[in-house]
Amino acid sequence: MNDNTLGLGLLRQPKSVLFGPGQRRQLPLIAKSIASSVLVVTDARMAASETFHEIRSGLQAQGIAVSVYAETEPDLPRENVLAVVSRYATSATARPIDAVIGIGGGSCLDLAKVAAVALVNQHDVREYYGEFRVPSPGLPVITVPTTGGTGAEVTCISVVYDREKGMKLGIASPHLEPYAAIIDPELTLSCPRGLTAATGADALSHLIEAFTAKAKNPSPEEIATKLYVGKNRLTDLFASHGLALLNTGLPGVVRDLHDVDARADVMFAAYCAGMAINTTGTAGAHAIQSPMATYSDAPHGFGVGALLPYIMRFNLPARVDAFAEIGRIFGVADASQPLVDQAHAAIRRVEALLETVGAPLDLKSIGIRPEHFEAIASQSMQATRLIANNPRALTHEAVVAMLQKGYDGDRSWWEIE
Template sequence: MPTFGALRAPRNIVFGAGQRRATAGFARGLGHSALIVTDSRLADSPELAGLVDSLTAAGVRSAVFGGTVAELPLDCLDAGCEAGRRLGVDLVIGLGGGSCMDAAKIVALILAHGGRPRDYYGEFRVPGPVLPVIALPTTAGTGSEVTPVAVVADPEREVKVGIASPALIPHTAICDPELTYSCPSGLTAVSGADALTHAIEAFTTRRREATGGIVHEHVFLGKNAMSDHYALLAVRHLSGSLKRACEAPGDIAARESVMLGSLAAGLAFGTAGTAAAHAIQYPIGASTHTPHGLGVAVLMPYVMAFNRPACEAELAEIAVAMGVSPAGRDRAELAARAIEAVTALFSSIGIPSTIAGLGVSAAELPLITERAMGSTRLIKNNPRELTLPLMASIVEQSFHGHGAPASSNCEHQE
């Protein structure tokens, strides 16, 4: 198949300790009045106070909306939009975790085009450019600072729903590892596992025929040469540093490596897309109210085992990127080692081994299966074709603990 590559990304990406101080310089070139979208904890933080002061010094007025709530209920977004209208902003700055990044994107969308979030559910529903967004993540996991999607919780829907459009990609992403130093070990683990899942699914997602119109027909373009580069970069950094960052939160090098891995994973899946693990997590998250990153991490080894016949070569490359020596091993063995390595890493940072450990009951499995199959934009990306019975088999295996290797027999690196 001819080589095809594409990358959907912000205009500016800045990475490094202390680089949050570059924010005001970018803001000055984008507008005169900024809404800072964050949560209640960060609204009173020294980091936010420093951001406001730097904006003022640069001649940019600002207001703070600190009402972002996890999972993004619609009333939270309505309040953020109203705060932006009162100030008459022409720029939005997101500071915080994935929910704050997504909230900033949606506020920028509504302030530019009006309506409510549900008017834009699905792919390519955004009619044009939104207000420019500067994204400053304080966790290393979602990659939302570089992706074309935002996910909300709509009370009229049983599961979370996404708005996907290249117009949602932030103008500028500033990834400052210093903003993650206070992140507790549990959140570091869940966020990092989310990022590794993004990288694995992006690298193993289905490759589409590269027609001349593919970039206009799909928000997520499938596996390609450019997304592959960032996916493997993410795998190397996350597999090599995530456990250390959880065990020794003060290890600056590990923190930097995890955040760089999360950024690379966001670039990978923001272009290629994700697949079955994410499709199954959405109904599980709605049922159990457990973090998104925790759910996809539990599911990832089972999805890898299911998809192995369709992506053995890619799994073998993932194994090598995770530090498994290829010497004396054929592709099949390396693919098996990839699944073992992921299982072992997740176990070592406290990820449960089954969805039962997330609070899922046996009675819920048929409904989870049915709702997972409803995530069409994710199902179409899976490298192995999914039918309802096959989806049911993944869900049941992830509940009973069958189909993925036991972590006690796994080696992570060699």
């Protein structure tokens, strides 16, 4: 059954995407075409690496003035954005900055995207929390990811942790769309096993949430004013290809962290996931994971991964067709069998992939306790945009029930047999 009655195809994307082992060496020429003075945003670990030294020298060899902010912290605190704006918005640099390059994991890329608009507009990032709140374009941004997971290299959203508000807030705006993404799988070769697993689980959750999202059949006005307008032909193209790549890529990369082909497949899948969620948005697993982070030190990818078995089971009655198709993409479902059996096989395969990378499949092992359930459920229901994306209507009671199943690690049930 196809509920995309408009036959819609819609993507939001960078102007250029360059993918492949070694393609980071193209960065200086792409930067030179738009800038003579750049701000590179990264973290301390990356800034100390030989690879970073090479990238910086390559930019300078093209006559580009390079400023470096290397203090990006995990879970991007708002203070990092304020620091970049106060340091680089004025004449503090010899030449005014005219492009921002983000090199690193999701936090570094998110900081590059949001700083690029904050630098021009000289705003506190707080003014941007929400959807379509950024008033005008910023500096062009080039993203260079070093993990295969978040998809932040192509999305027009940044997530900031606001310490005073005690929560993470999203800034979603077409003005955050990067100018170019340079995706080089060689940059992930040194990514350690735990981080590889967590970012891989995140990419898998993005692909599942995008492919099982609702087709919203948006009006012309909604297309013009909303970022997340539902599953469509183009998001399906990316999500289905990403799922096929992760199906073999994730087991390959945990078998050998230095397997460049497997690294490339996982990184391409993460890119596909970013392309898909940039139009569909994420859904229930992401709505519930965000408040869970208050009680759990588990990385984002392990949090959403641990929720997947339960939210997939909950969503199954609303998306039997899509889950069955995932089963066929994974090669674990027989098209001659009933759709519900194919869908069950897909969900079991997602769990097997999570298990293969060593991602937790229950909530107890990541620190969630029954006394947290009510608060997590209440806060997740406030993530109204993500809740609205979920294919089956979520209620406070349904979230609490899922948290209980997740805590017990109870995967013995199906909503439909």
